Amino acid sequence: MPVSAKICGLSTPDTVDAAIRHGAAYLGFVFFPKSPRDIAPERAGGFGSPAHVGRVGVFVDPEEDLLAYAVRAARLSAVQLHGAETPARVAALRQRLGVPVWKAVAVRTRADLDAGRAYRGAADRLLYDAKPPPGADLPGGLGLRFDWSLLDGFDHPLPWLLSGGLDAASVGDAVGISGARLLDISSGVERAPGVKDVDKIATFLQATARL
Numbered sequence: 001m002p003v004s005a006k007i008c009g010l011s012t013p014d015t016v017d018a019a020i021r022h023g024a025a026y027l028g029f030v031f032f033p034k035s036p037r038d039i040a041p042e043r044a045g046g047f048g049s050p051a052h053v054g055r056v057g058v059f060v061d062p063e064e065d066l067l068a069y070a071v072r073a074a075r076l077s078a079v080q081l082h083g084a085e086t087p088a089r090v091a092a093l094r095q096r097l098g099v100p101v102w103k104a105v106a107v108r109t110r111a112d113l114d115a116g117r118a119y120r121g122a123a124d125r126l127l128y129d130a131k132p133p134p135g136a137d138l139p140g141g142l143g144l145r146f147d148w149s150l151l152d153g154f155d156h157p158l159p160w161l162l163s164g165g166l167d168a169a170s171v172g173d174a175v176g177i178s179g180a181r182l183l184d185i186s187s188g189v190e191r192a193p194g195v196k197d198v199d200k201i202a203t204f205l206q207a208t209a210r211l
């Protein structure tokens, strides 16, 4: 099975174009004012994309009105919830929004991975990301990794993707150790926080396509 990727935190036409041209399966847009990658829903909606490329909105404990508006304005095909959303809230939002919901699970230990089981029947997919340090400004997009070997042999409750500190140099090990078939990357294709780099996007997607 091929390995595919979501390029997250896009905010300019040239980087959206690079992600599409080099074969990203998903484009990610961050709707979180504290993030250097925050984008207005209407601006994200202005970026065209072919039907086979998904459009994922990243939110952190969002207000329902923002969510519903962003799904429409940015033409989202899925929503990624990266805060402390409970299984009940995830299930309710999934019903209300009518698009698949991905729930981020912050991982440092095996027990953290097990916490994702509570979202079976509520979320469509789990996204395993590194647990941020206490007091971090952001719950994701920090370029931090967790121990990928925790995923080796894990009995996943839902379809899943791997994120956290990926880059072109490490993606082979990340996939080999974790068994991931879908990856999510943000910092690893940037030249500064929030500034995506078209060459890094191309290199990462080319490295992923060779796996």
Ligand SMILES: O=C(O)c1ccccc1N[C@@H]1O[C@H](COP(=O)(O)O)[C@@H](O)[C@H]1O
Pocket (backbone or CB within 6 Å): 008, 009, 028, 030, 032, 035, 036, 037, 058, 059, 060, 082, 127, 129, 138, 139, 140, 141, 142, 143, 144, 163, 164, 165, 166, 184, 185, 186, 187, 188
């Ligand atoms: O990218 C952000 O700014 C962000 C803000 C709030 C929640 C999640 C965010 N990004 C997600 O973080 C992971 C990992 O990113 P990185 O590759 O380690 O930089 C990824 O899932 C992004 O979707």
